Amino acid sequence: MVDAREYHERTNQTPGGRSSGHQRQERNRPRPFKSYESLEVYPLPEIDPPEIPALEAIATSRAEPPHSSTGIDLTDIATICYLAGGITQETTYQGEQVRFRAASCTGNLHHIELYLVIGDVDGIDPGVYHFDPTKFSLGRLRADDHRGVLCEATDNGNEDAPVTVVLTSTWWCNAWKYGDRTYRHAFWDGGTVIANLLAAAHGSGHRTDVVSAFVDDRVAELIGIAPIEEAPIALVNLGDDDSIPDPIEIETIDPATAPISPNPKRHPLIVDAWRQSRIERPDEVAAFRSRCQQIGSIMATQSESEDRVELDPVDEATASKRPLLQTIERRGSKRQFDDQGPTRRQLGTILNRATRGVPADWCDGEADGFQFLTAHVLVTGVSGVPDGRYRYDTTSDTLERLGDTDSSIQERLALNQPWAGAAHVNVYLMADVDTIVSRFGNRGYRLAQLEAGIVLGRLYLATAAHRTLGGTGLTFFDEMVSNHLTPASNQWLPMTMFAFGRVGRRND
8 A cells, every 4th residue: 555655755766777677568569549449439520729829828827718708519629639639740750650649748658548528518419428539539438418427526526517528547558668657647648638728728718627636436437447457637627507417327338449558567556556546435525625725835935035036927918929729739849959048038938827827626726826836947058047956936937046057967867868958948846745645645646746747738838839949848866856956855856847948940
């Protein structure tokens, strides 16, 4: 029975190699997309992407959109599914077709699946559906309106939404390469998908919020998955409605799917970590959600230091106008960087837009900055910012100087990956895991990783919205990062990392 703190320690990256000693076999590589064999298929219509600039779409921290629209319909669903989980790029590598989806995913191993619980929506019958990006379609798993089942499982957390998206992680699809660390990646990669999803829905004028508290096994039963292989990690509500039906009886379903790989392996530590974080009853949902909302944010103590750099981010009127669709289709892991780094204002704008806060049930749908994180930034070669390590203050858009750093340290902390040192800016999202687990239990660890994943996704989008900039998420040596960034208080541990800079022509 693993505690989240023990899981985190056991999956730390160390200079001696991957903590799990995991070795992958190419012949056993999982298929990149889940494929059902006999579902009734509903092709999705042509998308209608919002014209709102990406920098505006990602900046909202409220469930209510910056501008309202009419009720959600099938075209909205198609647009949101494409922008969050669609196939945006295809290429051939060593004679094989490689597809890239809208949101970043560790190793391009797309283990995050999207299921939609749909009620009264124009263009499609109520039911429970699976989104298939390869066919750009929905496959129906259940007929009839099952939102009442979710209403019960979330203690009314779906708030009359006509559509709720259930995000899951298929463990083996990622564990094939990353072993037990996949439990972290489930929330990193689920978070990047949610960042796109929130931006797409808000950009289209629809109310959207994240639901982290729900009865896990009930949700898994509804969509017909076995958590030992694939488990729900988060829900996202889309739109408003006033007619959620009462729960109805559901039968067990086990629809046939294509084999995931020749010999799938199970990782007991992943499943155990997930099980220990479950919520088992609706009354526990209410209690957990209330505890999160009452305690508020867990952030580093604000410093009175005057050794700060003002970042002066641009406002909405003068920010990049690159629309959300073009930004998402441009996004990718950029790993060729120019010698010249971004400017101080570009750095400030990206941090400002990515860290506004997540509209989620842990903050009652309204956030002001981080709830579980703090951002530490390693800077080299940025015009207007002296080289060094800093803590980003979201309340004042300033960088508080903590000490020195250089590109060789950036590279070393990020598993000796040269892109980290070449990128000029490394953003580490840090969490006080011990305090979070002490206050919120093992599920609190999920929330910290999920918030970090969502901010990571927003960092991707905020960077890609700038014509000359690009970036990539990277992994890291956990303890070395803590020792370098918070040497006086090393209980702050890295959740995710994003490196960005000015890109070379080969990347754009």
